[in-house]
Amino acid sequence: MKQFKEIEEKAHAKHVPIMKEEGIEFLSSFIMNHPEIMKILEAGTAVGYSALTMASIRENITIDTLEINEEMISIAKKNIKEREMDDRIFVHQIDAMLYQSAQYYDLFFIDAAKSQYYKYLEHFLPMSYVGSYFVFDNMNFHGIVDDPELSHNRSTLQMTRKLKRFREKILKDERFEHEFHPEIGDGILVLKRIK
Ligand SMILES: C[S@@+](CC[C@H](N)C(=O)[O-])C[C@H]1O[C@@H](n2cnc3c(N)ncnc32)[C@H](O)[C@@H]1O
Numbered sequence: 205m206k207q208f209k210e211i212e213e214k215a216h217a218k219h220v221p222i223m224k225e226e227g228i229e230f231l232s233s234f235i236m237n238h239p240e241i242m243k244i245l246e247a248g249t250a251v252g253y254s255a256l257t258m259a260s261i262r263e264n265i266t267i268d269t270l271e272i273n274e275e276m277i278s279i280a281k282k283n284i285k286e287r288e289m290d291d292r293i294f295v296h297q298i299d300a301m302l303y304q305s306a307q308y309y310d311l312f313f314i315d316a317a318k319s320q321y322y323k324y325l326e327h328f329l330p331m332s333y334v335g336s337y338f339v340f341d342n343m344n345f346h347g348i349v350d351d352p353e354l355s356h357n358r359s360t361l362q363m364t365r366k367l368k369r370f371r372e373k374i375l376k377d378e379r380f381e382h383e384f385h386p387e388i389g390d391g392i393l394v395l396k397r398i399k
Contacts, residue, residue, distance in 0.1 A: 207260060211253050211283055220276070222253045223315065227341055227389025231313065234339070234394065235261045238311075245309040245331065246270065247300035247324055248316035252280035255293050258313070267293045268309075270300045270316070301327055311337045318342055319366040322373065329397075336397045343371060343384070344391030 215222045223231070235241050235258055242264050246255055249271035259265050271277050277297050284293045296303065300316045301323060312328050314321060321340055328338070348355045348364045349371070355361055371393070375382055380395040 208253055208256055211251055211256070215251050215253060220250050222250055223341055224389040227392055228254060228257055230385065230388045230392055231339060232257060232261060234337075235265070235311070238337070241310040241337070242266065243307065243309045244268070244311045244313060245303075245305075245328065246313045246315065247303075247328075248314070249280045249295055250276050250315075252283040252293070252295070254313065254315065255280070255295075256284065256287060256289060259289050259293050263292075265292065268296060268303075268305070268307075269293060270296050270298055270303050272297070272299050272316075300324055303327075305331055307331065308333050309336060311339065313339045313341075315341045318345060319363040321367065321370045325374070325395075332397050334397055334399065338380075338395040338397070340393040340395075342390045343367065343393045344386055346390060349391070 212222065244258055244265060244267045246267055246269040249255060249269040255267050255269045259267055271280065277295055280295050284290050284295065301320065309331055312332065314324050316324065325338060344350065345364050345367055348360060349368050352361055352364065374395065375384065379397060379399040381398050383394040385392045
């Protein structure tokens, strides 16, 4: 996203994982095409790149974004304040699994610990309604989910096995309509709650 090029470049320089360009473009057009999306919950703020991009789509969008890493939180808050978006993007220092809210969200963007995707979904479900969307990034995890030979790192392989199980299980889950885009960015899954 050209708009936040500087944040994107700094994130790359510091090896902070942020959404790939194709993924963020998909997410942006998804939000643009769904004007009913106004309240967003994001799990995994990092430096605030995806939150800023989503909030820039329309002025009626507010975002609660959850992050556990203190260094990320201070960078994200600075980036958000500098762009005068701190009245619409609220950074919460909390483990996503502990976040509670009496609010209902129109869209959940899940981009925190990949091995916890199923748990996040179940945890956030009471904050959704029939019609809410859930978007998950990194469903392919650099191709390793489908081709474990690409990694020799034990914890990566453990995580990608979990991602694979999540993918298989969720695509059969009748509580949701599914849209899986393995070819976009690092693999994007969109669920719409229908029950
Ligand atoms: C891939 S990055 C998020 C990128 C960001 N959404 C973007 O595209 O600009 C994932 C972030 O999730 C955070 N994270 C990991 N586990 C978490 C948890 N349990 N709760 C909240 N944040 C978590 C990490 O510290 C990391 O900053």
